[in-house]
Each structure stands twice: as structure tokens, then as C-alpha cells.
Amino acid sequence: MIDIAIIGGGPAGQAAAQQTLAAGLSTTMIDEQARPGGQILRQPPATFAVKGWMNGRLYRPLRRLLAQTEADTRLDWRGETSVAGIERIDTHFRLTLSGAHGGTLLARRVLIAAGCYDMPVAMPGWPLPGVMSAGAVQTLLKSQQVVAGQPIVLLGSHPLLLVLATQLLDAGADIAAVLMPQTYGQIARAALPYLAGAIFSPGPLIAAGAAMARLRRAGVPMMMGARPLGFTGDGRLEAVDYTWRGQTHRIAAQAAAVSYGFLPQSDLPRQIGAAVRWARPAGGWETVCDGAMRSSIPGLYVAGETTGVAGADAAMAEGEIAGITMARDAGAAAGSGIARAQARRARMQPFIDLLRAVADPGDVWPQATPETLLCRCEDISVAQVEATMARLSPMADASAVKHRCRIGMGLCQGRSCEHALVRRIAAARGCDPDAVAPFRVRFPARPLPVDEIID
């Protein structure tokens, strides 16, 4: 049995590992990726030599942490391995692993630092090949040095699109347009209440401004207040339709990158029964924790985007706090920096709030039509879901709808559609999404080859 299992090798997991290793605790880090880094530093394969990879100033602390993690021989790193199951047995945990290091792992304490994923947004034509999440486009770029397709349209309410646009420019991509549904005025109004506090995190604000200027200089068409209508094409994406300044437009594209926000990974916390709550504003479920990153389950800790989407610096700070707490709770010689890390994390909050307010898709959701698929695994349309809901009592929960029309019953088990279904139920009931019981999350968190289970 090991002392500490860390699920996720992003900034949060790495920062925690530094603390638990320094405290002399045996630490295993599990990640689906081949190399540590997480979402923000999604590394190229070890055989790639990429000049100037992720060289920006804001990435430097993250790269330093990554270099330390990769050089630390005490860390038991298990890449290309998914955690499919987590259970509590007496006072310890059993993880079921799948992939390169399949099998089970017993640990006295577990940190879930599993990050977040792009929120899938159902709109007409979204299953067409070529329509991708911004994260997918970015991952191809960061780790494979591949541009997903050109010309490419970037669309959605999340400012990540600006970062992605500059990265695409660096790669020489042909960007057809950036379509954001908010107007500058709306963005300014959303940001205003948080601006004073956010000056403690000037870096990202300056970076955002610089990105805008850079896009303008490069002549990238930036359409603010543009509402995407959908994607068209014969068998694959050919064009993006949108309205702008009262008129409907069509723009040719081979690829589209969509970003309306991110959903915390919540399958493992929910599988083991940790308390979660609806994440605002984008939705999904963030795991509830105390200021020391303890979840509602003794011995289970959470950090980074699993606790709510807040960016890489916050993930690092939370990881450090979680690492120190785990060392303390284990009775080991814990680091002394917890108060400092907590203060650092607190100072970031105004900027996080600002970003959330600016990115809020609340008033600018793209419209799905009745034929639009809500569940892409089982091909369940908006109309089918609505007909099912209409037959049920308004108090019916997400599982009741799922049982009757198969939404969320496929390979992804609702990771893609559950948030949208819960939002619809809440809207129909006129209640908060937090009041709607979501799907019951079960083993396994990822499709698990039968072969791996029985051998």
C-alpha cells in the first residue's frame, strides 16, 4: 500500500506531489497522458524536438514545476493509465487502473486533480467532422504540432479562443474569423465589478490585451456580438453560419474550434460519493472541499479544476495546499507554506471571477433546433428529449429521462450531454440546476476492456 495516489499530472497534481515527496511519503501519480504536464502543458511525445515550445512568460512557473516533476526520481509516475474506479475500503482506497499500468492500486490517501474538459455545446451540425472543441484544436497543436484544418473559425464565449488564435497564428494557420457572441460593451459590463481586485493578477489581463492587439495586427477578422447559427457541410464541415449586426452570414471553413467554457472532471468524485455542487457559470459539477482541499470523504482530497475551473495558477496553488494538508494529515514532516499558498490562491479569486463573468455563456447560448443531437453517443435529438420530458412529471430527475430515451447511455456515459440535460430540466421546472438530481455515476469512469477486468 502506498501513502499517496495522485490522479492527474497537471499543475495541481505536480504541485501536490512536490509536497508529499518532500515529506517522505510514497507517491504514485497516474495520468492518461504519456507524460506529465496536464492540459495546459500538454507535452509533445518524447521523440519530438519542438523549438520554443510553450515559451510564453506566463508558462514559465508551470514549466519549472514540470521540469522538477520529471526529474524527481522518487515519484512513481504511471502514464497512459486511466483511473476507472475508486472505492473506499475501511480507511484506505482502492483504485482500478486501466491501460499501460492496469490493475489495482491501494493507497492511504488519494488526491483527485483530474482537471476539466471542454464543455460540449449542442448546435445544428455540431457532430460534423471538422467541428472540434477549442481544447482539441489546442491539444493537436501543443502536443502534435498539427493545425486541425484551414481555414479555421474560432467561436464561442470563452476568452481562451484569443489564446488559441495567437497560438494558431504562431503555427502559421489561416484563421477565417473569431466569432464571439458578446459585444465589447457586454464584456466591459461583466468585467467591471471585478476589475479592482483583478489588478492583483495583471499577467493574464495584459496577455489578453496583447492577444487582441496581435490578432488585429495580423488582420484576423474579429466579430464581436456574432451569434453562431450552426455548421453545414456534406459529410464534413464546409461552412459556419452566424448572424452579425442583424444579418446572416456564411463563412467557409475546414475546421471550427468551439469554446463556451469548461466542465470540471467529476466522474471519480461522484463515483465514490464525494459532495459536489453545480459549477457556475458554465455548469458541470465541482467537488466541494474545505480551505485545506479536503473533500467530504476522509482521506480524499481534491485540487485544481476538479474543484471548479480557475486556471493553471490556481491549480498550482491548490495542489500545493493539498500536498501540505495530505502530509500533515499523514503525520509526516509537512511543508510550512500552507498559509502563503492559501493567500496566493485568495488573491487570484477576483481575476477568476472576472474571467467567469466575461466567459459566462448564460445569455448567449447558441440555439439548438429540434433535430440537433443532444447525445452524440446514442443519437438522441433535442426533440426526443423534450418529448420524453413532456411525458414525465416535472419533478423527474435526469436518470428518469435517461432511462426512457437513452440520453447519456453510451460510451461517454453523459460526460458530454448531462450538463445540457440538467439545464433543460431546471429550466422546465424553473429551478436552479443544483436542485436537479443528475445521473448516478457508476464504475467504470472510462470504458474498460472486459479483457483487462477478468485477467
Add this chain to the structure above:
Amino acid sequence: MTHEVLIIGGGLLGCAAAWHLARAGLTPRLIEARGINAGASGQNAGSLHFQIERRFLEPGGTGHAQGGDIVRLNRLAIEEWAGLEDQLGRPLDIHMHGGLMLAENEADLALLSLKVARENELGLPTQLLSGAEARDLVPRLASHICGAAWLAKEGHANPRILADAFADAARASGATIETQSRLLDLRRVGDDWQATIEQSGQITTASARHVILASGHWTARIAACMGLNIPLYLAPLMMSVTDRTAPFLPYLIQHVGKRLSMKQTDDGNMVIGGGWASAPQRMVDGLPDLDAPPHLVPDNLRANLTVAAGVLPCLRARSLIRSWTGMTCISADQLPIVGEVPAAPGLYVAAGGSMFTLGPLLARMLARSIIERAMPDEIALFSAARFAHLNAFVVQP
């Protein structure tokens, strides 16, 4: 106002009973604590198994006589299922293309031939097939399968939609169905039953001539609160489902010597179960929490899938996409308990057995016993009266 019949529980049993009663003009009222089909009726394997079940054949078991009684009931159930889509007037994904109970070795085969002989005596047309004949039906069966019992009317149905169909039909015939309505208390007042009900935070009362506890694995606890002993015991189970694959298995697969049920759904997924246990969550006093989903027992998942892939090796190439757990109950003698409770006139129960396979039939019989004021002969064996002695010393509150 006094209801003629109040039904507690909106699973398969309660909804089907409501329909039969409503059709007879009894305008029943059904209350369901959560949503329709939220209990075992929506979580089960959906097997329509009419051969004598493995549990009645367990070596040294006492289930031998019961096996015979069940066969008589199963023959009626076959007819019930065959007419259901017509009666309810909608597709229910009922597939009665046949079922195979497999033998993997000589001992299995011996048990299987005994079973087939017995079933045939009782009028159930099972046939003993050789391993080769079984593989003619399902070419992907493992090569060591040495025999199978074939029953042409076995199969499977979709548990996710059946109770709804009964509930809709019941409503259309005049039944009242209320969800998010929990029975809190039930007691005798004069000739009637008085129920205390919680509906979205409001407490109301209702009185009824007849009450049906169609409350699944909650039935025994509700009865206990009324001072009645109904010998029903918790059976927490688990199920697994794989990703989709092209249709290749139109039949129900069971195993004579091991716990296994397996089928391919209309959507192509493989659904695997067979009576493997899950672990109920416990309350502070150590008693099982009847409302919480049981925990998966990983060793049982592994064992279940090992048995399944043992007879159908192609499963090894599939992926498990979900497992789930649910609770049902078995009775002290493994046979369903159906009908009026002698110590509590006007109170009816229906639980403790394979109540998916038998549910539509037993719900109809139960309704008949209220409509006709007499237990139909066909189910006399399953009457609650056989446990009347357990209530000889109790005083109802």
C-alpha cells in the same frame, strides 16, 4: 372519501395492478415515493426466464419442490408476455426468440438432463441440445460448451419502458397515479385502512378499503412498521453492460452451474448479470439502507464477467461501459408472496421472486383476487397465508 384500492409503489407490480383494477372500474389510486419505475423494475436484467432457475437446482438446496411450483407459474407467464404488446397497444421490446441454459462439463450436463426431464413432466417443452447444436444457434459459444437446454419461448424485454406502459394504460382507464408521494404510516381504522402520505413536503391522509403493498424490497419494512411479519429478505444485485456490437445473439443465455444471465439488447449492447451480489450501504445502526444504491463488489464483477466470457469468448473484445446495482427481495421459501395478508384483512402484498418475469402475471392475479374477493386457484400456492404463523404473536399498533 374512501378509495376502493390504494397501491403503494409505482414499479412494475404496482402499475400493472393499477391497470387491471382500473379496467375493472375500481379507480385505484397509486402513490409512488420517487418516480415511476425508479426501483428494481427499472434496474433489472430484463430476462424472461421460464426454465427452472439455477437457484432451484443448487446442490443440497431445498428448492426442489419449489422448482416444480414455479414451472406451473412460468407456463402461465409465457402466455401473459406473449399477449402483452397487443394488450397494451405499444411496442415493448419483448423478444421471445428462445433461451439457452448452458452446460460446461459433465456435472452440468447431468443436472441439465434431470432438469429437462422434470420440466417436460410438468409440461414445459424444454429440449436438451448437444454442444454442437447449441453452437449452431449461437456460433460464437465457446467450443467446450457440451450441451444446453433450449426453451423456445424464453427471451428478454426492456425493463426501462414496461412499467411506464402499464402506468399510462392505467391512467387512461381511470387510475390516479401520483409520484413524489411517500407512504409514511398505514393503520386500520374501522373497516378501512388509513394512510398518511407525504407529497412534496405536505402531509395528507387517505383512507382505502384495500391496500396493495407493491413496494418491492421496502415491503417487509413497511409491514414491520405495521406490526406484521412478512418473510422477505434483501437481495442486493449488480449488472453490467458493454459497448455496442453488431447483432449476433437473439437469445437469452443462462448457465446451469454458475450465476449468469446474458443477452444483447436492441441497441446492440451486451447486458450481463445473473444474481451476483452487491453490498448495501449501511445506516449508523448497521442495518442496510434501503434507499441508497448498494456498492459494487469488484470481485463479483470480475467473477460475473469471467463466467460470461468463459461461455462467450468474444466478450473479451468488448468494453464495459457501465455497471449498476439494485435491490430486490427473496422470500423465505424462494417463492413469491402474493395476496391478502391473513392477519390484516384488506392488505395485499406481492413481492419476493423474479417479479419481472412473473410481474405482469402476478399483478393480474392480485387484481383479480381483489375484484373477485377470492384468490385465483392458479396462485393459491403463493398465498401469504403460508406464512400466517409468523403473525400469530404480533399486535398491530
